[in-house]
Amino acid sequence: MRVLGISGLYHDSAAALVVDGVIAAAAQEERFTRRKHDADFPAKAVDYCLSVAGCGLDELDAVVFYDKPFVKFERLLETYLAVAPRGFNSFRMAMPLWLREKLFQKSILGKELRKIAPGFDVEKLLFTEHHLSHAASAFYPSPFDDAAVLTMDGVGEWATMTLAIGSGKDLKIHKELHFPHSLGLLYSAVTYYTGFKVNSGEYKVMGLAPYGEPRFAALMLDKLIDLKPDGSFHLDQSYFNYASGLTMTNERFAALFGQSVRQPEQLLTQFHMDMAASVQAVTEEIVLRLARSVRAETGQKNLCLAGGVALNCVANGKLLRENVFDNIWIQPAAGDAGGALGAALAGYHLYAGHERPPRSGNGDAMQGSYLGPSFSQAEIEAELTAAGARFETLDDAALIETTAQALADGKAVGWMQGRMEFGPRALGSRSILGDPRSPQMQKTLNLKVKYRESFRPFAPSVLREDVADWFEIDEDSPYMLLVADVQKGLRREMSEAEKALFGIDKLNVPRSTIPAVTHVDYSARIQTVHADTNPRYHALISRFKALTGCPVVVNTSFNVRGEPIVCSASDAFRCFMGSEIELLVVGNSVLRKEEQDPGLKLDYKESFELD
Amino acid sequence: MSFLREFFRFMAARKKFWLVPVLLISLLFGGLLVLTHGSAVAPFVYTLF
Numbered sequence: 200m201r202v203l204g205i206s207g208l209y210h211d212s213a214a215a216l217v218v219d220g221v222i223a224a225a226a227q228e229e230r231f232t233r234r235k236h237d238a239d240f241p242a243k244a245v246d247y248c249l250s251v252a253g254c255g256l257d258e259l260d261a262v263v264f265y266d267k268p269f270v271k272f273e274r275l276l277e278t279y280l281a282v283a284p285r286g287f288n289s290f291r292m293a294m295p296l297w298l299r300e301k302l303f304q305k306s307i308l309g310k311e312l313r314k315i316a317p318g319f320d321v322e323k324l325l326f327t328e329h330h331l332s333h334a335a336s337a338f339y340p341s342p343f344d345d346a347a348v349l350t351m352d353g354v355g356e357w358a359t360m361t362l363a364i365g366s367g368k369d370l371k372i373h374k375e376l377h378f379p380h381s382l383g384l385l386y387s388a389v390t391y392y393t394g395f396k397v398n399s400g401e402y403k404v405m406g407l408a409p410y411g412e413p414r415f416a417a418l419m420l421d422k423l424i425d426l427k428p429d430g431s432f433h434l435d436q437s438y439f440n441y442a443s444g445l446t447m448t449n450e451r452f453a454a455l456f457g458q459s460v461r462q463p464e465q466l467l468t469q470f471h472m473d474m475a476a477s478v479q480a481v482t483e484e485i486v487l488r489l490a491r492s493v494r495a496e497t498g499q500k501n502l503c504l505a506g507g508v509a510l511n512c513v514a515n516g517k518l519l520r521e522n523v524f525d526n527i528w529i530q531p532a533a534g535d536a537g538g539a540l541g542a543a544l545a546g547y548h549l550y551a552g553h554e555r556p557p558r559s560g561n562g563d564a565m566q567g568s569y570l571g572p573s574f575s576q577a578e579i580e581a582e583l584t585a586a587g588a589r590f591e592t593l594d595d596a597a598l599i600e601t602t603a604q605a606l607a608d609g610k611a612v613g614w615m616q617g618r619m620e621f622g623p624r625a626l627g628s629r630s631i632l633g634d635p636r637s638p639q640m641q642k643t644l645n646l647k648v649k650y651r652e653s654f655r656p657f658a659p660s661v662l663r664e665d666v667a668d669w670f671e672i673d674e675d676s677p678y679m680l681l682v683a684d685v686q687k688g689l690r691r692e693m694s695e696a697e698k699a700l701f702g703i704d705k706l707n708v709p710r711s712t713i714p715a716v717t718h719v720d721y722s723a724r725i726q727t728v729h730a731d732t733n734p735r736y737h738a739l740i741s742r743f744k745a746l747t748g749c750p751v752v753v754n755t756s757f758n759v760r761g762e763p764i765v766c767s768a769s770d771a772f773r774c775f776m777g778s779e780i781e782l783l784v785v786g787n788s789v790l791r792k793e794e795q796d797p798g799l800k801l802d803y804k805e806s807f808e809l810d
Numbered sequence: 811m812s813f814l815r816e817f818f819r820f821m822a823a824r825k826k827f828w829l830v831p832v833l834l835i836s837l838l839f840g841g842l843l844v845l846t847h848g849s850a851v852a853p854f855v856y857t858l859f
Contacts, residue, residue: 269820276832294840303813 200551201252203245204543206265206332206535208304210236210398213536214244215570215621216252217543220556222340224251225570225621227536229763233770235807236399237763240311241539247572249315256316259323263546265538266329268304270356272297274378278442286443327545329355329538330506331363331372333530336541337505338365339548339555340564341528347499349489352506352534353383353398362493365503368548368555379442380434382485383508385424388439389478391447393471394461404475405513406655409720410702411472413480415456420481422455429496430489467702479513486514490523500525505541509533509680510623512724516682519674531568531678532622540621567732568678569628571619574768579786582768587799590788598787599735602632603742605782606752609637611648613757613783615771616735620764624679625756626726627660627736629764629771631780633753635659635713640753642707644715647779650803651760652703655724657753659716662740663727665750669713670725679726679754685711690721715753726754761807777803 204215207228215225224247229235231243249256256262275293279286300307309321327335333350348363348370359381362374387397390404420426425433436442440449446460453459458470490502502524509515510533519527530537547553558564574582576592583590593601605612612632620626631648633640641656658679659670667673672683689712697708711717730737744750757765759778765771768785775783775790776799783790821827 269817270824273824273826273829276829276836279836280832290836290839291843294836295843298837298840305816306813 200547200553201254201259202543202546202551203248203256203259203262204265204332204539204541204546205241205245205262205308206537206539206542207238207241208301208307209535210238211534211536212237212239212241212244213532213539213621214241214248215540215543216248217540217547218252220547220553222540222544222564222566222570224248225532225540226572226619227621227763230571230619230766233763235761235763240308242311242315245315256312257318257320261323261325261546261550262312263325263327263542263550264304264308265327265332265535265542267326267356268301270328272302274357278378282443289444292445325546325550327542327549328358328372330358330361330375331370331545331549332538332541333505333533334361334363334365334370334372334503334541335545335549336532336537337503337509337528337530338363338370339544340530340540341365341501341503342558342563343501343503343526343528345499346501346503346528347493347497347524348503348505349493350504350506351382351486351508353387354378354381359383360489360506362497364497364499368553370545370549376431379436379439380432382432382482383506384439384441384447385434386478386482386508386511388441388447388452389474392452392456392460393474394463394465394467397447401507402510403654405479405511406653407467407472407475408479408513409476409718409722410654410705411469411474411476413476414473415477416480416484418455419477420484424481426485426488428488429492430485430487432485469701482508482511483514483517486511486518487521487523490518490521494523502527503530504528505530505533505537507534512680512682513722515680516722519672519681520683528563529678529680531565531620531624531626531680533680534623537622562731565678567729568621568626569618569733570621571628572766573618574786576786576788579768579788583772583785583788583790586769586772587796588772588790589794589796590790592788595735595787598784598789599738599742601789602739602782602784603746606632606634606743607746609634609640610781611644611779613771613775613780613785614736614739615757615765615768615783615785617733619766622678624726625754625764626677626679627728627733627754629757629766630660630754631757632660633657633715634747634749635715635751635753636747636749638709638714640715643779644753644755649755649758649760650778654703654706656706656714656718657716657755658724658726659713659751660726660728660736660740660754662737662744662750663729665744666725666727669751670723672725675729676725676727677729677732679724682722682724684721685713685717685723689713690717713749713751716751759803759807773801774803777801777806
């Protein structure tokens with residue numbers, strides 16, 4: 200049975216294909232259209248999925264959309280009714296949009312699908328609930344037969360947080376928290392208040408948090424949130440504006456914390472860092488309380504997580520360290536793009552009632568999240584030649600040796616291999632790599648390659664077998680969704696003068712033997728690299744270890760600020776020519792910057808809107 | 811027609827017929843807005859819509 204899942208039309212469109220219960224393909228539309236967070240119907244991602252299955256759309260058994268538009272509309276109407284007449288401005292903006300298109304999503308989707316296959320039967324188009332999609336994406340690919348499943352995000356139809364129980368092929372939602380009480384929207388409110396873009400700036404707030412003190416956490420818990428012992432909560436709507444207006448917070452919120460909303464061009468101060476630290480602390484407290492109550496209530500030993508809040512790897516790391524559950528598994532595409540995968544899996548297991556396919560070993564079914572397109576060596580060479588690139592093609596051993604040597608020499612390396620990752624993280628298939636030991640690497644990558652100043656350092660990729668020697672964790676973290684501290688023996692204590700530094704200056708002080716991946720609180724966002732899911736990446740880091748003694752490399756996504764991660768060889772070549780990446784390795788082809796035609800250099804910096 | 815049939819079934823399943831007056835007023839207002847404005851711009855904040 201072949202089931203296609205689709206997410207999108209709000210943000211982060213994606214498609215995923217499940218064939219006989221096995222995830223055959225999954226990709227986000229933005230990677231093909233080169234528009235970050237592309238929300239249009241994912242036509243190109245669907246095309247890609249069909250090409251993997253080698254069939255037409257009309258040969259699929261079902262197409263499942265990841266949420267229910269009518270229920271969402273019901274929530275909108277009831278919310279406007281509840282807040283009337285206050286919500287008129289929002290109503291004025293929303294209604295035309297709904298009456299023109301969003302209410303008719305089934306016919307819009309049908310039309311788009313018929314563009315791909317004129318004979319497509321619209322009766323095969325199904326809709327699943329938003330949080331059930333998230334829950335399915337977390338449970339079915341997990342390595343567990345039975346698990347509690349917690350989903351948390353901004354809002355789906357009504358639910359903002361759900362507790363489901365998964366057992367075999369069954370998955371049932373047991374509890375829901377409803378809009379407007381939402382952990383995701385609380386985090387987004389502070390994201391808005393501290394001057395970042397809602398829906399993409401949340402990770403900046405998380406990165407900013409270690410610079411601050413959570414001095415407003417008590418005030419948040421006292422005034423904004425009525426937090427119950429079981430982790431459920433009630434947000435006092437008199438401080439927020441998202442239910443009735445066009446902003447996240449209101450003047451009362453600003454008055455409570457004593458400053459007005461920061462404008463994007465305004466300077467970040469200690470106040471904003473303290474706000475970030477406070478909302479992070481509150482989030483961690485809520486997640487921990489939820490986890491404890493879920494464990495006590497369900498008796499489950501395993502926990503699966505999905506929804507945008509599950510991308511908060513700092514909270515995930517804390518959850519892991521507290522040992523509330525014996526095992527935790529987090530869907531790598533935890534955001535809405537992953538809803539496409541969940542929708543397909545829900546269609547296969549819940550609608551059609553099929554059993555889960557047997558798993559090999561203890562691993563999960565995500566195949567390392569390497570579910571996107573790959574290109575043959577011949578295709579890569581043809582694309583590079585057409586783009587005017589000068590390259591040499593090496594055998595596997597020479598390729599690994601050349602790349603590892605370049606990393607050891609301190610070069611920034613563009614690395615594009617095999618199938619593209621599904622989800623927001625680059626996991627060694629579409630990555631920019633560097634030497635984490637170099638004190639300059641962080642600055643070089645930020646300013647010359649990524650064109651950004653980040654509050655967070657880069658993430659380390661570390662050989663799974665060596666992770667416990669370098670970080671205070673001995674678990675698999677293949678999807679970069681867990682944060683742990685650098686081992687004490689590798690740390691460097693700060694002097695008083697260094698401690699007094701502010702913001703980015705503080706980050707630029709080396710604080711361990713791998714400074715490029717060590718945050719100001721000595722934490723790191725870890726990816727463990729496994730020989731079975733990414734043998735070539737594993738071989739590269741192993742060779743780097745043999746050359747340097749260090750089994751860790753810097754891994755950042757292969758893009759510049761505001762650009763979607765590269766997909767094809769020509770995307771990689773453009774990014775290479777538009778940034779100061781020194782060596783590009785695509786398949787078995789190696790490109791050196793100094794050998795390229797200077798006329799092909801691109802002014803890439805301003806090409807993408809900042810996120 | 812199939813849209814109306816599905817919407818009716820949805821309201822029956824969710825027991826939300828009490829929303830009909832609200833829906834009619836929304837249609838009236840919304841229709842006017844569509845006619846008078848000509849463009850619909852999504853608010854910039856979180857996509858509640």
